[in-house]
Every structure is written in structure tokens, then in C-alpha cells.
Amino acid sequence: MGKTRSAPTLNDVAKAAGVSTATVSRCLNSPDRVIEATRQRVMQAVESLGYTPNFAARVMAAKRSFTIGAIIPTMDNAIFARGLQAFQDQLHENGYTLLVSSSAYDPEAEREQIRTLVARGADGLLLIGHARDAEIYEYLERHQIPSLVAWSYDPEAQRPSVGFRNTDAMCELARSVISAGHRRIAMISGMTQGNDRAQGRLQGVRQAMEEGGLDTSDLKVIETAYEIDKGAEAFAQLMDLTPRPTVVICGNDVLAAGAVHEARKLGIKVPEQVSVTGFDDIELAEIVSPALTTVHVPHREMGRKAACELTAMVEGKSEGRTICISTRLVTRDSLAMPPFLS
Amino acid sequence: MGKTRSAPTLNDVAKAAGVSTATVSRCLNSPDRVIEATRQRVMQAVESLGYTPNFAARVMAAKRSFTIGAIIPTMDNAIFARGLQAFQDQLHENGYTLLVSSSAYDPEAEREQIRTLVARGADGLLLIGHARDAEIYEYLERHQIPSLVAWSYDPEAQRPSVGFRNTDAMCELARSVISAGHRRIAMISGMTQGNDRAQGRLQGVRQAMEEGGLDTSDLKVIETAYEIDKGAEAFAQLMDLTPRPTVVICGNDVLAAGAVHEARKLGIKVPEQVSVTGFDDIELAEIVSPALTTVHVPHREMGRKAACELTAMVEGKSEGRTICISTRLVTRDSLAMPPFLS
């Protein structure tokens, strides 16, 4: 045991190595600005003292944290997991650390998290979707924190974004639903309030219906939280309708998983009696039975590109471009012709 | 636009309110140490300037961050999601913020993350499982950072922990497998290397076999990463064995989900031809078909208790107790008698 040693500081290292703190700092941050022999001596001291730089002090002095913050709506399910993992990996490659927090789809909570992340010295922020008070953007501007929107593509928006066209992607899916012969269409959507992705997807379905000459006012929509149970619940409700819809388009795979699960519970055959579709193509989509026909979103690609763009912005190498990621339809087992046509 | 304002500091607020920085600081941190009138004036200034305290500066000066770090092996699947969410919620209630990072089951990465979190001023750390270099604990001690182990319970260990008895829980499951009549048992385990939970679960199966008078050397074990694909892969391998095992005990629900999925693909009926069991009882367990017989782990309870214990440790109110969470068997559809007995 001996005496209580407390954590060594830069100063301790400097003394141990017989150099100034400036030199130690340079050894750690720009090794090539220090001569080999000195560097070795310093590194040796760092090693033997078990020195870890104090992050807060570094941030304060350098006004740079090499930290990127991300606020995602939820960590509860896998919707954001893959994309975020890729984002983090790429960030790491670019020399940054990721700080994540989740807002639980609550704008107030999101605002708070943004402030927290900024206070913690985040150099840049990843935000999901465009819908957000202007005040927040002003705040970020004042603090000179670049921010990038992901999971949504909107060339019209003021802010740069990396994402896909939610409307078009869903529209493509809905077209294929319609061309399979479905006319009585229902949708389980995420809460559209303040969620441009959910809005876009709903819009996509409407658009496809219009194109197909269907009356969009016939579209039954249930809005609910993106949770398996909620999907199940909504599905049960829809199955009580008369006439029953022949297809249930879900706002994402999580809802769809809940739906097919509920169908089995109710003894309704998917896709023989009713078809179900998802969105995202997360792992779950393939695991449930029947496997989901869905829209594949290249989350990894999106995550990586977002990371590169955001670091470029942070480093002043980019003003913030808007990047479009393309999705594609994945045909599996949960979508078929409506029963009366087969 | 006007002039480029930069983020206001404590000093700016102090000037605006006509008080000293000390008073502003007190307003923010111990409001009752400042008289009502002054406080109002200060708060007004804070509001109108849109002031957000600089976290790094605060941490540096106060040597306290009200931040707890957690290093979990993976964010990829839902294994830790629920428990971590509960941990975070409780932490928030106790006035702390959570910083999460994932080590990808790599000890070297974990060590690095620990250092990062400590450097970032974490007041305490949540670690998963006991297996870890002594050197790491020494490091934490030197920095005086309390740490708590979760997801594993070990009264023998030096370190406090909040978790469940992996061995006993799995043993109970295995007993019920054996009493269903299974003799040709296989297991898809997580990587046991440096993972006391995986080790414990494997050990639990062995123990139940011994109790049941079976030869543990007959147990086929495939160790693999906790991923759906890997579970599927391992399952396929096991099905190639002659004689084929009648039950596949999986180290967790993710592996089991992969297994039942692969079974369907191979046209093998679960549980009619082969039984499968999981562990954790995450959402996935109920969604796959057949629904998994598994061990229910009260993740939320564990997360909450861990949060309370760890904050107590950080605040010097506890030396670090070891808390045991109890699990229970959940019987669903994936386990039945072996075929030749039915």
C-alpha cells in the first residue's frame, strides 16, 4: 500500500522526464515536434507513472474535445443500432469519440441533451430528422457547433443532412403493394408529430395510392410508438375493422414484427389472409416469420458517411453537404396477393 | 446577424447581473446560499444570455462530474439494452448522467475505454462481469474511482457486484431440460474466454448433467460470438452431428433466435424434432417462433439497483455491497420432450 498516491499529472511526468510540461504535451499531441530521444524519455515516464491525461483540462485549454455527440430518439430497439455503430466506428477511425444520448422522442428532452452535449464540449452533433425548433439551431450557431441531420434527406432544408428519401422509399414499397392487387390498405405509422421520417413514410403511401388511382381517404392509419407491443396492438385493432384490410403497411420493422406476431396469436395467416410490410430491414425483419418484405436502408453506409461529413465540418473542411443514400425494396414472405385474388 | 457573439461565460452573466462570479456559481449550484432577490437577477441574466455552464471547467474546478461511465461488451443487440436503460433512468433520478461505451468483448478495448471514461471525469464506473486484469482495478483505485460489476453475482469476488448467479440459473434450466427426457445435449455458448457469465452458464449445464447422472464429456459445445448469424451457423453444425442432439441449449436468446431461425430454414421442427432454449428473456424470445423457453433475468431491477449502489459508493455512503438478483425459468414453446419419447 504505502502512501496514498493520487493520479499523476502532466507536471509529474514532466518532472520525472526532466522536461517542461510543454514538451510532454507535445509528445502526446504532436510527437513529431519533439526529438526522438526526448520523446522516449517522456513516454517512459508516462508509462511508469501510469499517466492518463485529464480530459477536462485538455478540452479547456485546447477548446477542442475530439468528441462528437449524437442524440437519437431511442436506444430501446435496434432501429438506430447498426447505423450508430458504423457512425461510431468511422468516427473512431477519424480520431473522434462518440457520446450518445437518447431523447425518447421528446423534443424537450432532446433540447436538454443538446445543451448537455455542448456543455460537455462536443465538437459537433448528429441529430435525427429535421423537425426541430429554430431556437435550437440558433443556440448551436452561437456556440459554433456544426450539426448534421441523419436518417432523413431533404435537399430543401437549410441544414445539411445525410439520409434517404423516406417518402420515395415508402412510395416504392406501397406501389408494389398496390400492384400486388391490394386495395384495402391500412398503415401502422410511427407518431408523425415532430417526426419527419414518419411523416414522409405516411406521405409515401398516400402518394402511391394516388398514383394508383385509389382514394387516400380510404387509408386507415394508426399512429403509435415504435414498439413491438404497440405494433401488435394496432394490428389487432385493424383486424377488427370491417371490411378487414388486406395489407398492413408498417412504419418500420419493429411495428411489423409486432404485427406478424399478433397475427399468429390471432390465428391469422400472413401473407395468405393479410399481408404485412416493414421498413428498415433490421435483423428482426429476417428473423420473424414470415420474414418481412421491407425497405432496405443501408444503415452502415449512412453512418459512415455521416461520420465523415460531420468530421469534415468540424475541421472546417466542409460547409455541410447534403448526401442522399439510396434504399431498395427487399422482397421476402410477408407480402402476397390479397386473398380474393389468389 | 450583427456581431459574432460567442458563447457567454460565467463572467458575462456576473457582469450582466452586477454580482461576482462566485455568486453566480452559487446560484447555479446551491441556490439556497444566495438571497432571493439576487438569485432572480442572476437567473434572469442566465436566461437572457442563454448561458450554459462549461462542463469541462466545472469538472476541473469541482473535481466532480456527476457522471457515471459504463462499459458494456456490445450495443449491437438487445442483451444489455433494457438493463442499461433502467440504469440510466435511475442514475438520472439520482442526479447523474450516464456515459456508455462498448468494448466489443475485447479486453484491450475495454481497458482503453476505462481510461477514457476516467479521463473524462467519470465519478464511478459500471463494468460487466468480473474477469479483468488486476492492473485495471489498481488503476481505478489510484484514481479513486469506485466501480461496480453487474450482470454477474459472485460473493467470493473482491469487487462488489449486482447480478445473478449465472451458473445456478442455467443449471435450473438444464435440469428441466434433462427432466423432460433429453440425454443428447448440445450447447451453443458465448465465448467463455474472459467472460465469467458465459463460463458460468456452461458450468451450469455441466452441473445439471452431473446431477442427472449424465456424462459431461458427452456435451457438445460450440463457442461463438453472441450474434444471430453465429447462432444459426452453430445450430446448423450441430444438426450435422450423428447422432443428432435432441436439444440445443443456447447461451442467450440471441443465439437461440439464430438457432430456431436456422431450424426453420433447414426444415427441422422445433420443438418436435429438436428443442432449443435461450437465456435472458429479452423481447426477441417471445417474438421468434416458436417462442423461447428461457431464463428470465429482471434486467430493469438489476439496472436500477446497480445505479443506486454505485451512486451510494460514489457519494461515500457505501463501501460497495454485493447484491443478488434472482432469475426465473420461463416456459414457452421451444422446449419439449425429445422425439423418441413423444
Next chain:
DNA sequence: ATTAATAATGCAAGCGCTTACATTGATAGC
């Protein structure tokens, strides 16, 4: 050898905040 240029290192001023201690003002006891 001498000087100019350049590389390596040291010096010291902060970064924005908290807090021990000093100071001031108010309240109360005599």
C-alpha cells in the same frame, strides 16, 4: 569561423469554473 535559418524546448498566460477565506452588512443581545 560566422551568421542565418531552423529545430527543439521552455516560459507563462490563460481556458471557465469552484470554493476557502476575507469582507461587508444585518440582526440581536446586553
Next chain:
DNA sequence: GCTATCAATGTAAGCGCTTGCATTATTAAT
């Protein structure tokens, strides 16, 4: 009315690091 007490506020010393600038050592060019 005067001093002891205590509450409210101010003063200023850091916290551990980075970095512009000053200083010294090294190398190249004349």
C-alpha cells in the same frame, strides 16, 4: 449604542492542460 454572530457576497487561488512566443541548440551556408 456597541459588540458578537451570522448571513450574503466578494476576492482570488487554483484545477491540469495547450499554445503563442521567447529562448536556446543545431545545422547549413558562406
